[in-house]
Amino acid sequence: AQKVTQAQTEISVVEKEDVTLDCVYETRDTTYYLFWYKQPPSGELVFLIRRNSFDEQNEISGRYSWNFQKSTSSFNFTITASQVVDSAVYFCALSESVTGGGNKLTFGTGTQLKVEL
Amino acid sequence: SQTIHQWPATLVQPVGSPLSLECTVEGTSNPNLYWYRQAAGRGLQLLFYSVGIGQISSEVPQNLSASRPQDRQFILSSKKLLLSDSGFYLCAWSVRGPGYTFGSGTRLTVV
Numbered sequence: 001a002q003k004v005t006q007a008q009t010e011i012s013v014v015e016k017e018d019v020t021l022d023c024v025y026e027t028r029d030t031t032y033y034l035f036w037y038k039q040p041p042s043g044e045l046v047f048l049i050r051r052n053s054f055d056e057q058n059e060i061s062g063r064y065s066w067n068f069q070k071s072t073s074s075f076n077f078t079i080t081a082s083q084v085v086d087s088a089v090y091f092c093a094l095s096e097s098v099t100g101g102g103n104k105l106t107f108g109t110g111t112q113l114k115v116e117l
Numbered sequence: 118s119q120t121i122h123q124w125p126a127t128l129v130q131p132v133g134s135p136l137s138l139e140c141t142v143e144g145t146s147n148p149n150l151y152w153y154r155q156a157a158g159r160g161l162q163l164l165f166y167s168v169g170i171g172q173i174s175s176e177v178p179q180n181l182s183a184s185r186p187q188d189r190q191f192i193l194s195s196k197k198l199l200l201s202d203s204g205f206y207l208c209a210w211s212v213r214g215p216g217y218t219f220g221s222g223t224r225l226t227v228v
Contacts, residue, residue: 035216043205045161045219091160095216100168102149103211104176109160 002027004094006108013082013115021077021111023092029053034068034075035093035105045091051075082115089113119144123208123220130227136181136195138223140208143189148210150191151217152183155205167191203227 003026013019025034036048049059051068059066063083067076079086089110095103123140130136142148152164163176165183173183180199184192191208205224209217 033216043222043224045207045222047216047218050216098166098168099174100172102151102166102168103216104151104163104166105161105217107160107162 002029002094002096002106004092004106004108006090006092006111008111009109010112010114013113015084015115015117016081018078018080019082019113019115021079021090021092021113023075023077023108025073025075025092025094027073027094027096029096033095033103035095036066036075036077037091037093039089039091039110041088048077048090079113082113084115084117087113087115119210119218121208121210121218121220123223125223126221127224128226130198130225132200132227133197136193136198136202136225138193138206138208138225140191140193140220141189142210145189145210145212147188148212150185151209151211152191152193153207153209153219155207157204161207165193198227200227 005024032053034051038046038048056068063080065078089112091110092108093105095105098104120143149168151166153161154164155161166174167185170185170188181195203226205222207222208220211217
């Protein structure tokens with residue numbers, strides 16, 4: 001069975017600090033996708049990034065960057081120069097195909113990030 | 118453009134009462150539809166998914182059921198709510214490839 005582990009339950013940082021959120025996954029699939037979602041206090045899930053298992057290039061988007069390492073089954077997420085608006089719960093997720101088509105996302109338990117002034 | 122509507126946003130229901138949460142998608146056809154639940158302080162758990170009208174797959178045994186009466190309509194129901202049914206319910210859709218678009222969610226409190 002697939003599994004996603006986010007060992008950090010809660011992280012508190014001061015604004016402008018860099019912060020890295022860890023994600024480790026388990027899967028038997030050779031082809032899979034990994035995701036990061038942000039859940040602000042309002043509750044909706046905001047898509048941040050999707051990464052194909054064949055694409056190990058790291059990516060930077062503004063203050064966000066992602067480090068995908070297949071050898072260690074990790075897909076970590078870094079926020080540079082954090083801001084108060086970054087405060088949210090961040091979820092890592094792994095997809096698998098389901099019977100009849102479609103995909104199922106297995107989520108980690110989330111990391112609560114608190115950015116303080 | 119595709120949009121997903123989920124309602125109501127919040128709901129307080131007594132134990133033993135019925136439940137009906139509705140989700141509709143616009144701007145696409147034959148989407149895959151999903152219901153997820155997030156218990157307080159925990160991650161999201163897939164409850165049901167559907168790849169077509171009338172087709173429902175259940176991921177976990179529970180007090181809830183789902184139906185898909187129309188291509189872009191997905192309904193989550195219960196005949197008698199339990200306290201343990203409290204949580205944040207999210208509907209999602211996908212068309213091709215992995216990755217979803219989520220609705221805004223329904224916060225259900227069973228009292």
